[in-house]
Amino acid sequence: xxxxxxxxxxxxxxxxxxxxxxxxxxxxxxxxxxxxxxxxxxxxxxxxxxxxxxxxxxxxxxxxxxxxxxxxxxxxxxxxxxxxxxxxxxxxxxxxxxxxxxxxxxxxxxxxxxxxxxxxxxxxxxxxxxxxxxxxxxxxxxxxxxxxxxxxxxxxxxxxxxxxxxxxxxxxxxxxxxxxxxxxxxxxxxxxxxxxxxxxxxxxxxxxxxxxxxxxxxxxxxxxxxxxxxxxxxxxxxxxxxxxxxxxxxxxxxxxxxxxxxxxxxxxxxxxxxxxxxxxxxxxxxxxxxxxxxxxxxxxxxxxxxxxxxxxxxxxxxxxxxxxxxxxxxxxxxxxxxxxxxxxxxxxxxxxxxxxxxxxxxxxxxxxxxxxxxxxxxxxxxxxxxxxxxxxxxxxxxxxxxxxxxxxxxxxxxxxxxxxxxxxxxxxxxxxxxxxxxxxxxxxxxxxxxxxxxxxxxxxxxxxxxxxxxxxxxxxxxx
Amino acid sequence: xxxxxxxxxxxxxxxxxxxxxxxxxxxxxxxxxxxxxxxxxxxxxxxxxxxxxxxxxxxxxxxxxxxxxxxxxxxxxxxxxxxxxxxxxxxxxxxxxxxxxxxxxxxxxxxxxxxxxxxxxxxxxxxxxxxxxxxxxxxxxxxxxxxxxxxxxxxxxxxxxxxxxxxxxxxxxxxxxxxxxxxxxxxxxxxxxxxxxxxxxxxxxxxxxxxxxxxxxxxxxxxxxxxxxxxxxxxxxxxxxxxxxxxxxxxxxxxxxxxxxxxxxxxxxxxxxxxxxxxxxxxxxxxxxxxxxxxxxxxxxxxxxxxxxxxxxxxxxxxxxxxxxxxxxxxxxxxxxxxxxxxxxxxx
Numbered sequence: 001x002x003x004x005x006x007x008x009x010x011x012x013x014x015x016x017x018x019x020x021x022x023x024x025x026x027x028x029x030x031x032x033x034x035x036x037x038x039x040x041x042x043x044x045x046x047x048x049x050x051x052x053x054x055x056x057x058x059x060x061x062x063x064x065x066x067x068x069x070x071x072x073x074x075x076x077x078x079x080x081x082x083x084x085x086x087x088x089x090x091x092x093x094x095x096x097x098x099x100x101x102x103x104x105x106x107x108x109x110x111x112x113x114x115x116x117x118x119x120x121x122x123x124x125x126x127x128x129x130x131x132x133x134x135x136x137x138x139x140x141x142x143x144x145x146x147x148x149x150x151x152x153x154x155x156x157x158x159x160x161x162x163x164x165x166x167x168x169x170x171x172x173x174x175x176x177x178x179x180x181x182x183x184x185x186x187x188x189x190x191x192x193x194x195x196x197x198x199x200x201x202x203x204x205x206x207x208x209x210x211x212x213x214x215x216x217x218x219x220x221x222x223x224x225x226x227x228x229x230x231x232x233x234x235x236x237x238x239x240x241x242x243x244x245x246x247x248x249x250x251x252x253x254x255x256x257x258x259x260x261x262x263x264x265x266x267x268x269x270x271x272x273x274x275x276x277x278x279x280x281x282x283x284x285x286x287x288x289x290x291x292x293x294x295x296x297x298x299x300x301x302x303x304x305x306x307x308x309x310x311x312x313x314x315x316x317x318x319x320x321x322x323x324x325x326x327x328x329x330x331x332x333x334x335x336x337x338x339x340x341x342x343x344x345x346x347x348x349x350x351x352x353x354x355x356x357x358x359x360x361x362x363x364x365x366x367x368x369x370x371x372x373x374x375x376x377x378x379x380x381x382x383x384x385x386x387x388x389x390x391x392x393x394x395x396x397x398x399x400x401x402x403x404x405x406x407x408x409x410x411x412x413x414x415x416x417x418x419x420x421x422x423x424x425x426x427x428x429x430x431x432x433x434x435x436x437x438x439x440x441x442x443x444x445x446x447x448x449x450x451x452x453x454x455x456x457x458x459x460x461x462x463x464x465x466x467x468x469x470x471x472x473x474x475x476x477x478x479x
Numbered sequence: 480x481x482x483x484x485x486x487x488x489x490x491x492x493x494x495x496x497x498x499x500x501x502x503x504x505x506x507x508x509x510x511x512x513x514x515x516x517x518x519x520x521x522x523x524x525x526x527x528x529x530x531x532x533x534x535x536x537x538x539x540x541x542x543x544x545x546x547x548x549x550x551x552x553x554x555x556x557x558x559x560x561x562x563x564x565x566x567x568x569x570x571x572x573x574x575x576x577x578x579x580x581x582x583x584x585x586x587x588x589x590x591x592x593x594x595x596x597x598x599x600x601x602x603x604x605x606x607x608x609x610x611x612x613x614x615x616x617x618x619x620x621x622x623x624x625x626x627x628x629x630x631x632x633x634x635x636x637x638x639x640x641x642x643x644x645x646x647x648x649x650x651x652x653x654x655x656x657x658x659x660x661x662x663x664x665x666x667x668x669x670x671x672x673x674x675x676x677x678x679x680x681x682x683x684x685x686x687x688x689x690x691x692x693x694x695x696x697x698x699x700x701x702x703x704x705x706x707x708x709x710x711x712x713x714x715x716x717x718x719x720x721x722x723x724x725x726x727x728x729x730x731x732x733x734x735x736x737x738x739x740x741x742x743x744x745x746x747x748x749x750x751x752x753x754x755x756x757x758x759x760x761x762x763x764x765x766x767x768x769x770x771x772x773x774x775x776x777x778x779x780x781x782x783x784x785x786x787x788x789x790x791x792x793x794x795x796x797x798x799x800x801x802x803x804x805x806x807x808x809x810x811x812x813x814x815x816x817x818x819x820x821x822x823x824x825x826x827x
Contacts, residue, residue, distance in 0.1 A: 037692075058694050073692045075685035077752035086682065087693040089675060097678050 003029040011177040018180045018192035026201040035067040036060035064145035072135040076124030081106040084137045109137045129160040148179040158478035185214045239263040242433035248293030253279040254457035266434045268444035271454035285317040286310040314401035326391040334361045334375040341397040364393035385416025404435040421447045441473040490746030492758045506772045517651040528719045529763045532738045534667045535711035537759045543684040543751025544602035548610035549712040550731040556584040557716030559621045561726040570630040580713040588709020592702035626726040637724045668756035684751030740791035741766045
């Protein structure tokens with residue numbers, strides 16, 4: 001299947017064009033083609049009326065096209081000034097370099113955009129927002145006339161986002177054409193004049209942003225009316241506590257985290273990238289143990305120094321990057337399903353019981369509706385949603401007291417997303433306690449009894465009942 | 480504060496200079512024969528070859544790679560040049576000898592570079608392999624004979640001193656080859672700081688993918704780097720033969736540890752992107768002074784390797800710990816920033 005089919009998009013000076021779509025819809029491939037990193041099979045790229053059937057990275061920069069990647073592509077070991085001018089020097093074919101003579105150019109751009117950046121600081125020591133500003137300055141030094149920003153707001157706080165948007169307005173005034181790639185609907189609506197929505201490698205719709213609202217955008221992105229309504233079971237207030245965490249701290253990551261989790265409860269843990277939400281989960285799972293605090297599982301104190309400790313205590317964890325951390329990609333679905341629960345499939349003599357494993361595999365393969373020809377197929381061949389179900393099956397087979405899932409539906413299509421959440425609700429119904437670590441507010445609203453908000457390593461808010469709404473979560477998360 | 484930062488240097492060169500100074504003072508107090516022109520000149524003389532090697536290693540380390548084949552390249556280039564001259568019975572003069580050796584060294588470096596850049600292989604393993612290949616090839620095709628007599632131009636150079644001073648404890652020589660080493664240091668320093676090629680080395684070492692996106696010719700640069708290391712190694716090889724006044728094919732290989740330790744102690748980051756000529760030279764001097772002092776205080780020479788090994792581990796350890804501490808401190812600073820902002824917002 002081609003990654004892109006017959007996609008057209010126009011960038012106009014002084015206009016912000018938003019490109020929206022779900023993960024894997026072809027957005028990144030489109031950017032790669034425009035920036036010259038990848039070659040299209042057919043079609044044309046027209047810069048100022050000149051048509052190209054493909055361009056390379058060098059030609060793209062010369063044509064005034066600049067991409068600001070999600071990772072910014074900056075050099076952490078060089079100063080802000082050098083980062084800003086270096087690519088322009090390369091593009092200009094220079095052989096010599098003088099730190100003193102390029103400095104004024106970097107300074108001029110910073111002044112023009114009215115930014116507060118220390119030219120002599122090493123980029124590696126800057127905050128995410130300042131790194132982004134450095135990347136923007138670099139684009140402008142290269143005489144960028146079209147700037148493409150890939151998911152620019154993912155790691156920014158609320159204030160930083162508004163500062164970025166103010167800067168975008170200034171760039172617009174300079175006559176720069178901007179393309180914003182995003183899947184955050186509110187942002188799309190706030191910043192852009194024009195909108196193109198893609199789905200499965202095709203352009204679904206394109207037009208002035210004023211013609212759209214959140215509902216119609218999500219409809220176009222997913223191709224169906226998305227049911228993200230809140231379905232939460234009534235929680236028995238007298239249900240015993242499954243997990244108690246008190247004053248958990250890890251230097252440089254999080255401080256004084258305390259919360260309780262009841263049997264059958266689904267708890268959301270949210271926060272920005274780098275807020276410490278992942279570190280907390282990894283501490284509970286013994287990946288990077290906390291250096292202070294107490295963890296009780298089922299009322300008993302659990303000392304968790306290693307992953308083995310956590311598994312023994314009854315904690316399961318589905319990591320963020322499941323492809324590298326949660327699955328044996330070249331092994332079969334069957335092997336992956338029983339990978340974490342081999343001990344419970346032993347015969348009396350300590351051998352692996354074939355009948356017991358076969359039963360478990362069958363139960364989960366059919367129960368989780370894993371869409372594959374048979375359970376012997378390697379996991380590598382599965383789509384994101386199905387691979388995620390295999391990871392889930394692996395941990396469900398260990399029958400943990402507490403199951404933690406980090407970004408359980410990242411890179412999963414909307415349909416599978418609903419089903420995975422439904423599955424978690426089902427497991428919680430049978431008495432398992434679930435922790436969902438996620439920054440996807442709608443997902444948290446749809447499934448969680450309570451939501452913990454983590455900011456700068458501290459637990460800042462506990463939301464429950466009516467407080468749980470997309471708006472409140474996003475607001476509390478990034479204030 | 481700024482002055483302190485400046486004196487400390489971007490790669491802690493200042494700290495290193497202080498350690499070196501401290502060591503010299505301590506040694507001079509412990510053993511008066513240490514603080515003499517004779518010792519100074521002999522340390523400088525023994526640093527000539529290591530400094531040239533270290534410049535080569537510095538260049539690779541900045542790009543985030545490592546080359547452990549430089550000693551094999553050095554002896555291959557130097558020894559085969561001497562063999563060629565002796566067996567052909569003609570002396571092309573010093574420039575000719577250096578040119579032949581550099582050509583051989585660069586060619587061997589080209590092999591490293593092409594294998595590494597073309598197939599995208601781990602640099603340590605490739606150069607470990609080529610080290611064996613180069614060494615074996617030299618034994619098989621060039622020979623393993625020890626030559627006690629060098630071509631005349633080399634033999635003459637061996638006895639040329641810049642200074643020849645008689646002090647009360649004997650004569651102190653400063654070898655003339657200190658001059659070309661100084662020139663090489665300045666040239667490499669200038670290249671790293673003032674040419675786009677030099678900056679591209681730091682860029683590649685900082686983030687290779689970003690360097691590619693910025694339009695640097697990453698593969699071509701990598702190949703040039705290994706050729707440059709080969710050329711520098713060849714110069715060091717010839718100089719080593721000149722200084723030892725004989726061509727022994729068993730020399731140099733096995734001494735890589737000293738050089739790599741010196742470069743890392745000199746502040747070059749083993750993960751790439753950092754390093755300076757000043758730091759590297761200080762690192763080499765520190766290793767040489769330590770080895771010299773250990774001998775003077777009567778430590779058996781067998782322990783020298785141990786000492787240098789410890790230095791290497793300490794050097795890498797300091798880097799790793801400093802990096803971790805910086806990462807933590809940064810988080811704390813951001814933490815405070817945000818807290819202050821939130822408080823201000825709440826107040827207003």
